Amino acid sequence: MIPAIQSEKLAQRFGAHPVLEGLDLLVPEGAIYAYVGANGAGKTTTIKTLLNLVPSAGGSAQLLGRDSRSLTPADFREIGLVSEGLRLPLWMTVGEYLSYLQPFYPTWDQALADDLLRQFELPAGRKLQHLSRGMRMKAALVSTLAFSPRLLFLDEPFSGLDALVRDELIQALLARAERMTVFLSSHDLSEIESFSTHIGYLEGGFVRFSEEMAALVNRFREVEVTLSAPAELPAAWPAEWLQPESSGCLIRFVDSRHDPAQTAAGIRQLLSGVASIECRPMSLRDIFVVLARNAKKAA
Amino acid sequence: MRLALHIFLNDARRFRVEIVFSLVVTLAMGWLNGNPPQEANTKGHLAAAAILQALAVVSWCYLVVRVVQSHAFCKTDEDWLTRPVPLPALLVAKALFVLVFLVLPANAAVWIWLSSLGLHPERHLADWLFYAAAFSSLVAVPCALAAAITPNLPAAILTLFGAVLAVSLGDETLPRFVDSWSVLVWVPLAAFHLALLAGCAVGLWLQMVRRRTRAARVAALLTLAGCIGVQCLLKFEPAFDLQRALVTGGQNAGAERVEVKAKLLAQPAGAVGTRPGGGQWLDLRLEGIPAELRVRMLQMEAYAITAQGRRGLAQSKGGRASQEGHMLFPIQRGLGPAALEGVVYYELLEPQGRREFPFVGEERFAVDGGWCRLVQPQEFGGVFVPVFICSWPFRAPAELTLAYRGSAGESESRLLSGTEAGSPFPAQVGGPVRSAVASFRELDLGRQSEAGSRAGAWIISSWKINGFHRKQFRIEASAIER
Numbered sequence: 001m002i003p004a005i006q007s008e009k010l011a012q013r014f015g016a017h018p019v020l021e022g023l024d025l026l027v028p029e030g031a032i033y034a035y036v037g038a039n040g041a042g043k044t045t046t047i048k049t050l051l052n053l054v055p056s057a058g059g060s061a062q063l064l065g066r067d068s069r070s071l072t073p074a075d076f077r078e079i080g081l082v083s084e085g086l087r088l089p090l091w092m093t094v095g096e097y098l099s100y101l102q103p104f105y106p107t108w109d110q111a112l113a114d115d116l117l118r119q120f121e122l123p124a125g126r127k128l129q130h131l132s133r134g135m136r137m138k139a140a141l142v143s144t145l146a147f148s149p150r151l152l153f154l155d156e157p158f159s160g161l162d163a164l165v166r167d168e169l170i171q172a173l174l175a176r177a178e179r180m181t182v183f184l185s186s187h188d189l190s191e192i193e194s195f196s197t198h199i200g201y202l203e204g205g206f207v208r209f210s211e212e213m214a215a216l217v218n219r220f221r222e223v224e225v226t227l228s229a230p231a232e233l234p235a236a237w238p239a240e241w242l243q244p245e246s247s248g249c250l251i252r253f254v255d256s257r258h259d260p261a262q263t264a265a266g267i268r269q270l271l272s273g274v275a276s277i278e279c280r281p282m283s284l285r286d287i288f289v290v291l292a293r294n295a296k297k298a299a
Numbered sequence: 300m301r302l303a304l305h306i307f308l309n310d311a312r313r314f315r316v317e318i319v320f321s322l323v324v325t326l327a328m329g330w331l332n333g334n335p336p337q338e339a340n341t342k343g344h345l346a347a348a349a350i351l352q353a354l355a356v357v358s359w360c361y362l363v364v365r366v367v368q369s370h371a372f373c374k375t376d377e378d379w380l381t382r383p384v385p386l387p388a389l390l391v392a393k394a395l396f397v398l399v400f401l402v403l404p405a406n407a408a409v410w411i412w413l414s415s416l417g418l419h420p421e422r423h424l425a426d427w428l429f430y431a432a433a434f435s436s437l438v439a440v441p442c443a444l445a446a447a448i449t450p451n452l453p454a455a456i457l458t459l460f461g462a463v464l465a466v467s468l469g470d471e472t473l474p475r476f477v478d479s480w481s482v483l484v485w486v487p488l489a490a491f492h493l494a495l496l497a498g499c500a501v502g503l504w505l506q507m508v509r510r511r512t513r514a515a516r517v518a519a520l521l522t523l524a525g526c527i528g529v530q531c532l533l534k535f536e537p538a539f540d541l542q543r544a545l546v547t548g549g550q551n552a553g554a555e556r557v558e559v560k561a562k563l564l565a566q567p568a569g570a571v572g573t574r575p576g577g578g579q580w581l582d583l584r585l586e587g588i589p590a591e592l593r594v595r596m597l598q599m600e601a602y603a604i605t606a607q608g609r610r611g612l613a614q615s616k617g618g619r620a621s622q623e624g625h626m627l628f629p630i631q632r633g634l635g636p637a638a639l640e641g642v643v644y645y646e647l648l649e650p651q652g653r654r655e656f657p658f659v660g661e662e663r664f665a666v667d668g669g670w671c672r673l674v675q676p677q678e679f680g681g682v683f684v685p686v687f688i689c690s691w692p693f694r695a696p697a698e699l700t701l702a703y704r705g706s707a708g709e710s711e712s713r714l715l716s717g718t719e720a721g722s723p724f725p726a727q728v729g730g731p732v733r734s735a736v737a738s739f740r741e742l743d744l745g746r747q748s749e750a751g752s753r754a755g756a757w758i759i760s761s762w763k764i765n766g767f768h769r770k771q772f773r774i775e776a777s778a779i780e781r
Contacts, residue, residue, distance in 0.1 A: 053375040073383045081381040088378050089369075091313055103305050104383045140378075 002065040004029045004151050004181035005050065011058035012042070012049045019045045021205035022059065027198065029150075032177055034192040034213070035185040037202035038292065043185035044085065046202065047153050050183075051081060064151055077105055080144035083155035084137065088128050094139050095124035098146065105147035113146035120168060134165040141169060145176055154184040158191050166191060193284040201288070203295055213284075220287045221258040221279040225251045228273035238266065242294050249275075254282070254290045302385060306392035310366050311400070317365065318400050321358035328355050329408025355408075359401050360442045364455045366396050367446035373512040374450050386508050397439045406431050436492040440499040447506040448516045462523050469527035494529045498522025557643055557772040558584045579628035583643055583772070586622075592647045594622040601628050601641035604773075610637070639774045 005027035012020040019042045027033045037043050048054040050061050052071045061068040066075060089097060094117070102108045117124060120138040128136060137157060144152060154173075158166045173182065174195055186192050192199075193213075200210035209216070223241075227249045237244055244253040251271065255263050260279065268274050282290075311318065328351040331344070370379050370389060442459065449455040499522060506515035559581055581601060585594050599615045615626035628639060 048375055051381065053380055073385055076381055076383040079381075083376075085376050086378045086381070087374070087376050100305075100309055101382060103302060 001029055003027060003062075004031070005033075005061070005063055005183060007050065007059065007061035009059035010046075010049060010056055010061050012045050012054065013057045018057075018205055020049065020057075023202075023205070023207055025061075025200060025207060025210060027181060027183060029181050030178070031198045032182045032184065032196050033198040033200065034196035035183060035200050035202065036187065036189060036192070036288065037185075039187055041187075041202045042205060043187075043202060044083070044155050047081070047083070047155050047183070047185060051079070051153065077107065077147065078150040079153070080147070080149035080151070081153040081155065082137065082140045082144050082157055083153070084133070084157070084159055085155065086140065088136060088140060090129035091127065093125050093127050094122050094131070094142075097128060097139065098124075098143055101143055101146075108147045110146070112148075113142055116142040116145060116172060119172065134161045137161065138165070138169065141172065145172065148176070149180055151181045151183070154182060156186055157184065158186065158188065170195060189285045189288055190283075199284075201291065203291075208291070208295075216287065217281065217284065219256065219258050220282045220290075221255045221263070222282050222286070223253055223255050223263065223267070224278045224280070225267055225271060226275045226278075227251065227271060228275050231271065231273070234270055236270070238270075242290050254287075255279070256290075300388075300391070302388040303391035303395065306370075306384070306389060307395045307399075310369060310392065310396050313369060314362065314365060317358070317362055321355070321362050321400065322404050324351060324355045324358055325404045325408045326411065328352055329411040332412045355405075356438065359405070359438050360459065361452075362401060363397060363439055363442035364446040364452060364459075367393055367443050368449075368452065368455065371450060372447050372506050372510060390503075390507055393443070397435070397443070401439055402431055402435055405434055432496075433492055436496040436499075440496060440503070444499045444502045444506075444515075444519055444522075447503055448512060448519055458519075465523055466527055491526060491529050494525045495522065498525055556585070556587050558586050559641075559772045559774055579639065581624075581626050581628060581639070581641070581774075583624040583626075584622060585643070585645060588622060588647070594645055594647060596622070596624045597644040597646060599624050599626050599641060599643050601626065601639055603628070603637040604640050605635055605637040609640075641772050643772065 003026055005025055007023050007025040010020060010023040010025070011018070023046065025046075035043055035046065045054065049056045050063060050068055052068050056069065063071065063075070064078060071079075089100075092100065098113050098117075102110065116122075120135075120142065122131075122135060122138055122142065128139060131139065141157070157169060161169070170191075177195075184192060184196065196213050198211065199213050199216055201208045230248045231246070231251075233244050233246050233251065240255065240257040242254040242256055244251065246252075258279065263279065264277055267277055328348065331348050331351055370384070370393075371377050374380075441462070442455075445458040445462070446455045449458050498518060502515045502518035502522060505511045505518055581599070583596075583599060585596075588594055601613045603610045611629070613626065613628045615624065624643065
């Protein structure tokens, strides 16, 4: 099966400042891929580079099997982008906007567009410039879902939206997600955790990891070791055990390669007088806080 | 085509207010120019026409920039860039917009203008096409390129302003560094249009089809430089002719002679310059010019000859295509009685072939294929007759002759050098115009200039210049009219 997105050493720079350095991405078809990273990490730049809105500074990328540098307008019949930063034709009403776009898409489903308008309670006669930010995002999503793209990019789609609007957007997306690949960039982890199937973490111009969401959550554990007597942290501390802390008889750390048997064996080998070991699952947010702090410390 | 029409209609709907404004201004301009008032209100009419013309040009430029930038190309955050909008359809839609809402109304305005003057524009459809192309090359296409390579309206305005400024500065400064190539206006104008159109087309293609903003900007800069070069290199610059005349000294032989009428301004008879603030008008006329030749006056110089010798040099530079010259000799305090002595530099030109088109209509001085009209009097009491000829690029107007009512046989001729050139006619032979005749020449593209300045493939002229001449004149103080 051809991956929906594949990039090799994709690079982007603004002047002398490198933003992306050797980006390797692999997004399987049908995935809901959460692309996360801190503000300013280069998530939007990645999307613009993948879509050839900004020419890349090196490397290559394929979208739906096509070289991204030679994407033509016709390719956008299967690719959609919903972004807060995208400039919509604000002088149009919602209805005019959808009517304007319809002839460009052979797969346009007007009944679906009407359904979504009703579902989102979007006033078709109101100009886009008179809509709130959330309503505009809804209108943009309607205009994209109506042609059933095979690949949908969502760039910070939920940023600054209230919980109700966010939920409505997610529900609309999920209802149609089985027919498309979704590449979703966000810095708000809590909103994507519930429905993403894959996750990639961008930092310092590189994708630090890219894997299935379940695998990521399974391999991170917050470990608390209780010792029979107070002890210092040993000098030879494993690199995959992050943020170690000791306080009297208690040692805490985050295991980034968790395997119940191997972790327990490793602890007992490294520390003496282990009274108990407790491994707790971590939320996605906690995992990224740990990763971010670790990266900061390494820098 | 269906999608192009879809985009076109969408643009038309979006800019409907601007379109209506532009149409009203354009058609009003055509109507106003075609219906000149009676002589009493000429100045007000001219002012209104000038304002309308400026408004029309601004509205055209604004409309082109806005419609092109409604699908901005050099931005990365435009929604349309992520939509399957076919670029050929987009180009066709924008071109259709410019054609329907700019080129056609502008031409309709000129059509109204000409028809109101009693002309028959339908007889000159080839000329008409050239006029439309010239309009497109000078207004629509450069504006479209400026809009395509800039992100917003202020940037486009700055770019256009900068381009106009660069052309003006180049036009003013660069000709000083190149020798004169005696070419007539039509050829450089056509070359200018061609260079502009070709460069803009390349820039638009790079930006709108290939989406190469940097390359398109480079193309725009090269186009600008090319236009300045074409305009300057092919510019007719009388100053160089004058320099040659002064260096070589010119020829003092010939059948022609100088007649001078000197009129004293606020001076006692027989004395030149007894008090400041006055002046001496010198009206010169070269007589005895063979009928087949025309004169171009290059420069006049005058001195006051007093008991103490030569005093006070005054110069009047020109390049005027006329056998008349006018200059004001300033008065110095305490100059005393003096004679005036001077030199006239001029050249004789020989037209190569003529085609004549009679003017039709006495009152409006309309010429078939163009028109001319009288404008306000000049400072020395003459009238200035601007002539517009909507003509094929390789046919140039050569001569305009006005015959005056009530004085059978009395007429004045002037050489013309352009399609929208003007020519002054002195007042003393003026009066109500009885009839007018404009002569046209076919430009002979194979002929090289005989001015001797430079020989090359680009030098195109159908004037044979018979060398430069100088004539001296002298006026005794007692001969000066008060």
